[in-house]
Amino acid sequence: MPYADIVTALAILQFVWFGVQVSQARGKYGVHAPAVTGNEVFDRYFRVQQNTLELLIAFIPGLYLFGHYFNPLWGAGLGVVYLIGRQIYSMSYVKDPKSRGAGFGLSVLPTLILLLSGLIGAVMRLAGH
Amino acid sequence: MPYADIVTALAILQFVWFGVQVSQARGKYGVHAPAVTGNEVFDRYFRVQQNTLELLIAFIPGLYLFGHYFNPLWGAGLGVVYLIGRQIYSMSYVKDPKSRGAGFGLSVLPTLILLLSGLIGAVMRLAGH
């Protein structure tokens, strides 16, 4: 499934990028390892990365389940929405945590659609449809 | 492997549900983003979610390795034990962190069985058995 593979790799690279930003924020705001708190702006970068990790564990399996039981190209389309949503989430969270809702929804929603569709597809397959 | 796919989707949805509970606890106990500490009960909900994330990265690959080298249906059976164990873990941890042992074991044990069996299966395949 090259479509799902490409979106997976891009989603992980986006996550790696959020990690680079956390690392840069460590230097900029003087939060030295092993500490992960101590500065409010650093905390925002860190939470963006952590929340994205929590979402990736749902997004990646969802993408392959959807691609397997339905359509890899449509799955990749939902994946592009996720990628854009996460980018908006990251930028708005760092600016003001209270404004993170839109980007959050735009990345969580496609993840849930992929996952629930995949679940339905697998159950239907078992039921012989 | 529809059996493994269904259990994977359910395990992720359970994790999403733990995330919803963290979000609700944020409001209830006044822990506002980007903070992730500040109230003992909130901390419990948050640790349940984080510990489940740590376990999912082992459980999902283990489920597919076991299903591939041994039996997808038996793998799914161990997966159901995991799902019940995590539910017990979540409820007991929130009530009293000291009581989390049973649910912890009941979800970690099937995960380790899946993973170690998968490792053994892959080594045996390479060895030509």
Added chain:
Amino acid sequence: MPYADIVTALAILQFVWFGVQVSQARGKYGVHAPAVTGNEVFDRYFRVQQNTLELLIAFIPGLYLFGHYFNPLWGAGLGVVYLIGRQIYSMSYVKDPKSRGAGFGLSVLPTLILLLSGLIGAVMRLAGH
């Protein structure tokens, strides 16, 4: 892909081992759940585990993408470098967080090579090469 499967299982077991060390450090340094801070040495063990989780979500998909589009055996070779790098990372981080660079690089670099190669392989496949 038994090669990728074996390396995946080993990388997860290494992560489980880091989790056991966190658990032991809880007792040794008196950091009781749900707390995840309170002692500098405990913090180091905890950060090793958390950072490895962040890396695994990139490493495992990277390993399979590389194996699928290029060569599973070479992918497993890069995986062995990752495993050694993570072990060095863990030991040096606990001794002195400032010395964690070498082990960090030795595990992040193979992960990025696997992931970027996998992305290139998937794009080339789509392009018909």
